[in-house]
Amino acid sequence: MTDNHIEVAAARQQPSQDAEASAALERAQTLLGRMTSAEKIGQLHQVNGGYSELEQQIRDGNVGSVINEVRMDTLNELQRIACEESRLGIPLLIGRDVIHGFRTIFPIPLGQAAAWDTQLIETCARVAAIEAASVGVNWTFAPMLDVSRDPRWGRIAESLSEDPYLCSHLGAAMVRGFQGDDLSQPGAIAACAKHFAGYGAVEGGIDYNTTNIPEIELRSTYLPSFKAALDAGAVTVMASFTDLNGVPATANEFLMQQVLRKEWGFGGFVVSDWDSIVQLSVHGLTANDAESALAAFDSGINMDMNSGVYSRNLGAALAAGAISETQLDAMVEPILATKFRLGLFENAYCDPASFPAAVNHDHRELAKQAAMKSCVLLKNANNTLPLLRETITSLAVIGPLADDGYEQLGTWVFDGDAADSITALAALQTALAPAITIHSARGVENTRSHNTDGFDAAIEAARQADSVVMFVGEEAILSGEAHCRADINLPGAQVQLIEAISELGKPLTLVIMAGRPLTLSNVIDKVDAILYAWHPGTMAGPAIADLLFGVSAPSAKLPVTFPRVVGQIPIYYGHKNTGKPPSHDTITSMEAIDNRAPQTSLGMSAFYLDAGFTPLFPFGFGLSYSRFEYRDLSLSAATLLPTDEIKVQVTLQNTGPCAAEEIVQLYIRDLVASVTRPVKELKGFQKHYLQSGASIRVEFSLSRSDLMFCNRHMEWVTEPGDFRVWVGGCSDTEMSADFRLEA
Numbered sequence: 001m002t003d004n005h006i007e008v009a010a011a012r013q014q015p016s017q018d019a020e021a022s023a024a025l026e027r028a029q030t031l032l033g034r035m036t037s038a039e040k041i042g043q044l045h046q047v048n049g050g051y052s053e054l055e056q057q058i059r060d061g062n063v064g065s066v067i068n069e070v071r072m073d074t075l076n077e078l079q080r081i082a083c084e085e086s087r088l089g090i091p092l093l094i095g096r097d098v099i100h101g102f103r104t105i106f107p108i109p110l111g112q113a114a115a116w117d118t119q120l121i122e123t124c125a126r127v128a129a130i131e132a133a134s135v136g137v138n139w140t141f142a143p144m145l146d147v148s149r150d151p152r153w154g155r156i157a158e159s160l161s162e163d164p165y166l167c168s169h170l171g172a173a174m175v176r177g178f179q180g181d182d183l184s185q186p187g188a189i190a191a192c193a194k195h196f197a198g199y200g201a202v203e204g205g206i207d208y209n210t211t212n213i214p215e216i217e218l219r220s221t222y223l224p225s226f227k228a229a230l231d232a233g234a235v236t237v238m239a240s241f242t243d244l245n246g247v248p249a250t251a252n253e254f255l256m257q258q259v260l261r262k263e264w265g266f267g268g269f270v271v272s273d274w275d276s277i278v279q280l281s282v283h284g285l286t287a288n289d290a291e292s293a294l295a296a297f298d299s300g301i302n303m304d305m306n307s308g309v310y311s312r313n314l315g316a317a318l319a320a321g322a323i324s325e326t327q328l329d330a331m332v333e334p335i336l337a338t339k340f341r342l343g344l345f346e347n348a349y350c351d352p353a354s355f356p357a358a359v360n361h362d363h364r365e366l367a368k369q370a371a372m373k374s375c376v377l378l379k380n381a382n383n384t385l386p387l388l389r390e391t392i393t394s395l396a397v398i399g400p401l402a403d404d405g406y407e408q409l410g411t412w413v414f415d416g417d418a419a420d421s422i423t424a425l426a427a428l429q430t431a432l433a434p435a436i437t438i439h440s441a442r443g444v445e446n447t448r449s450h451n452t453d454g455f456d457a458a459i460e461a462a463r464q465a466d467s468v469v470m471f472v473g474e475e476a477i478l479s480g481e482a483h484c485r486a487d488i489n490l491p492g493a494q495v496q497l498i499e500a501i502s503e504l505g506k507p508l509t510l511v512i513m514a515g516r517p518l519t520l521s522n523v524i525d526k527v528d529a530i531l532y533a534w535h536p537g538t539m540a541g542p543a544i545a546d547l548l549f550g551v552s553a554p555s556a557k558l559p560v561t562f563p564r565v566v567g568q569i570p571i572y573y574g575h576k577n578t579g580k581p582p583s584h585d586t587i588t589s590m591e592a593i594d595n596r597a598p599q600t601s602l603g604m605s606a607f608y609l610d611a612g613f614t615p616l617f618p619f620g621f622g623l624s625y626s627r628f629e630y631r632d633l634s635l636s637a638a639t640l641l642p643t644d645e646i647k648v649q650v651t652l653q654n655t656g657p658c659a660a661e662e663i664v665q666l667y668i669r670d671l672v673a674s675v676t677r678p679v680k681e682l683k684g685f686q687k688h689y690l691q692s693g694a695s696i697r698v699e700f701s702l703s704r705s706d707l708m709f710c711n712r713h714m715e716w717v718t719e720p721g722d723f724r725v726w727v728g729g730c731s732d733t734e735m736s737a738d739f740r741l742e743a
Ligand code: GLC
Pocket: 097, 141, 194, 273, 274, 481
């Protein structure tokens, strides 16, 4: 395929700064003219709350932002000092990790991603912002936009999927939720697109590890979600800890200048990650703090999170002429502009009376809805679920996560309170007693414990019950930052516990709470049903109880691929075809190999002798209590002209016994291009709730821009040629049609 017709996509500038942003910029420039160099450097300094000399540092104009302080009275006092006792009265940015809720905790981002619901994500972020703003926080370090395809990595829990398209749409929705339409409105907080960039590609799934990402892969897979977040108006970006192709992101001019500012026209500011500037010498990029400060400053990192290295070194760098006053102004200006946009110069103080109470009924209801829409039904043999009240008189509720209000919250929860949680056991007791007797037992002390002393009580509880639900998985601490696992089986003695319970022959359901895909091959055949709940947050209990008893039907779909075994990683749906793609009729399992089989006899293609080439569960997979049928896929045209769009239609019918919601997915493949293309790429999704028997005609529009890709010259282009489009309820859908893109 020759690039005989290349349409290079104009580097879409970040939405032009509207009047409000422009006014803020002008005010920032005016203020800059009154600032000393020391005061300018002070704005680049973010200090951890509780720091002993914090108040004096603020008074002296040496602090631009405070992180990890959420006591409202303290924040109002710090703002008062900044506004009334410092020379220029510049208010503070108050940063906090509001990752999946503040006091009301929603499912972890990976769980929210399983809902494939931009409106839901936006609403959850809105509530999180309101609760955070009600104590004085005005900046969150979210959304985390790292595409992640390695469940060994603890931070996959924070990711919004393995797919650039889904991650982009969900991340942009989270930005809109945090920032609202006007940053100066009460309850709006600044968003932060993190971790820029490529963090999800850490080698071996080990956190903070090296990332080696070819530019074409960086642009195709890891950058789009950040561009989408900035297009949605995110005003800040956080640099990643990681070494990208030999140059740590925190000193990476290609990322921070070439891509972020030159190509994308980003007008906000970049904050380092925690101490990531001083870590440049640990990486071996610099010899000392002074060099680290310079390397980060020159690359375009505006603000230093926590380390103080800017505060200690930029004055001398300025005096020595290593940096200029003009450079310094350019780094401070967007920070001041953000403060103006947040309305902090008009009012930096928090008045809790202007906010609703945290964890109120509405917030709880939203958290329940989010949890219900995030749980993925992975298995439901013999229609074990939903459990029917009419047919059971007793239920066994077993496992270390059935009644643990803390663990169900998941990772990155600083301000949630386990006391606010409603656990699954509590919800089931409320919903079922006294008509249905509940027998409960932990079975094991925690998810890591190998102590089986609790097995007998658990087995006895199961023996007495008509049906058994086990709540197993990972404690929150086993996922999140720096919490990576080389073996992603259910930890501890949980597999043995499941085996022991399954020998009783009772209907057995697993509810799995975890911060990552787990390898379930060792339990999947021992249970009848599996509901994957991720870490579902404050309202885990009511949500899971409603799903288990069919008050609502599960509708979620996997935002990440589930490997059969950890050795398959990385495994994801949007892979390349290779020159030797595997197929079921060409591969051989290890058991089936003949003795002394000749070298070329096993199917020369891309697969594992001991694990094949397919995942346990593919991206986009999720069962329902009903069944959906797709038929009559049609395209409005066989060719797509550059200025047109093609309508893709399919009939969706709920052919099952109950009303349910389906997430309809659309994928494409560019069959021939000047660079190899993924075998499938998600390019659309819609959620449809249908009554049993009902059907609708679902329509997607595909335009030329949906077919763009990054070519070997790093240009976003389309090329004429043949395309295939699929529609279905999972990435492995085979319902397809072809069309041609004309020059
Ligand atoms: C961290 C994380 C980052 C977080 C920051 C502040 O180490 O990498 O995601 O926002 O510190 O807590």
